[in-house]
Structure formats: C-alpha cells, structure tokens
Amino acid sequence: MINNNGTISKYYWSQSEGPPVIxxxxxxxxxxxxxxxxxNDTLLKFSLSVKDSKNVSGNIDDxxxxxxxxxSSDSNVISSTxxxxxxxxxxxxxxxxxxxxxxxxxxxxxxxxxQPIEGVFLSGNLNVEFFSGITDSNGEFVKVIPQxxxxxxxxxxxxxxATADGYKTNKVxxxxxxxxxxxxxxxxxxxxxxxxxxxxxxxxxxxVQKQLSKQGINIPLPFCQRDQ
Numbered sequence: 001m002i003n004n005n006g007t008i009s010k011y012y013w014s015q016s017e018g019p020p021v022i023x024x025x026x027x028x029x030x031x032x033x034x035x036x037x038x039x040n041d042t043l044l045k046f047s048l049s050v051k052d053s054k055n056v057s058g059n060i061d062d063x064x065x066x067x068x069x070x071x072s073s074d075s076n077v078i079s080s081t082x083x084x085x086x087x088x089x090x091x092x093x094x095x096x097x098x099x100x101x102x103x104x105x106x107x108x109x110x111x112x113x114x115q116p117i118e119g120v121f122l123s124g125n126l127n128v129e130f131f132s133g134i135t136d137s138n139g140e141f142v143k144v145i146p147q148x149x150x151x152x153x154x155x156x157x158x159x160x161x162a163t164a165d166g167y168k169t170n171k172v173x174x175x176x177x178x179x180x181x182x183x184x185x186x187x188x189x190x191x192x193x194x195x196x197x198x199x200x201x202x203x204x205x206x207x208v209q210k211q212l213s214k215q216g217i218n219i220p221l222p223f224c225q226r227d228q
Contacts, residue, residue, distance in 0.1 A: 010051040015160055016062070017045035035067050042067045089117055091162055091172045095145075102150060102178070104143045108135050108162050116140070124160035127153060150178055 012028045019042065021033040024170065036042070046063045088111040096103055108120045116139025123132040126149060133141040156176040163169045 006151040007053045008050045009053045011051045015044065016047050018043055018097065036068065037071055038067055040069060085166070086168045087112065087166055089120070089164065089167045089170050091160055091170055093158055093160065093172065093174050095176045100219050102145045104145065105142045106135070106143065106160060108139045111192060117167070120160055120162050122160055124158065127157050154178055
C-alpha cells in the first residue's frame, strides 16, 4: 500500500479477465477502451497499481466492468411480414326451372369490384343432402335439384359456404318453395254458360300462371280455361 508520505505520480492499468481490449491512457487515472462485441452480459476485470513521487509502488484495487451486447441501429426498426389483405365476397343463389328440371345457380363475386370469382370452393346442404363444387370462370356453379327432393318436399332449405384464397369465408342460407314439374291440368269450361265469364276466367288463369312461372313455380291452378 502507498502511505501518506508521497503523492501518486503514475498509474498502471492492466486487464485480468474478459475479452481483451485496448486500453487508452492506461497510465492515467481515467483510462478508456472500446466495448468489445459480446452476445450477452460479459465481465471485464481490470487491476490498478500506482507509484508515488518517492517511487514507492502499490496495488490499489480491482475494477469490474460489465459489458452488455451492442444494439445495432437496425434492431430499432420493427420489421414484420405484411398482413395479407382478406377481401369480402358475396353469394347469390337463384332457382331456375328448365322443363321438368329445377336447378340452383350459385354465383360468387368480389363484394367491392363485383367481379366474378373463379375457383371458389362451395359446400353446403339441400335440406339434409350434402353437395360441393367449384365456381367456373363466370363465378357460377350449377346444382341440379334431385328429383326425389322435388317429389318429397314442398320447400328447399339451402345452406352454402364459400371459401377462396385471399377472401373471407362467407356463409348464406335461404329457402325456396318447390313446385312439381307435372303438366298443368285444364278443366273444360263447358259447364260455364256465359261466354264473357269464360273469357275472363281464362284470362285470369293465364295471368296468374305467367307470374308464377317467372318465379320458377309451376302449379296447376283451379281456374277454368276456355277451350280453343
């Protein structure tokens, strides 16, 4: 140890532990060094010895310094993978009748651009019967209604789920009134004596049938039609 008979004239710093560093101003009271690159908290240990004005040497102390990993400027930038944009789509279900056959046309379009979406996977039920399919270039899929359903049910419960890459899954439910495809029976009007009444009855029957036909319904009506 240094006694009080002299003043410190020289400092001697040396590293005793940790990754080696270059000490600047190692013979002063305030040396410096550049932090080494470390991957975790790392201990650097330094020893100090001094010499006084009377040329007496002594060890003063050991100094422990903990170095933390460097944070690069890039680490301050928050990077993330861009979130995929999920677009909405709409589903339209229509029932058509061609002769004795009745079908559903399911059309899928982009809800914002109204453009048809090709390749949409559809799955669902007609009452309790499962079906599936894929939309064509027009965004359409045609499902023929089975004859057994037409013959056994008066209504058709339709549930459809549509899935496609880049689009939010959509589900719709709707109900249709089923009609038979048998030919309408015609009652002879011979029992109606008044010609004007016959004509009016026939006209009303035809008008009603026409309106129902536009809705895909073909039901024999209890109207008398005039023989031609």
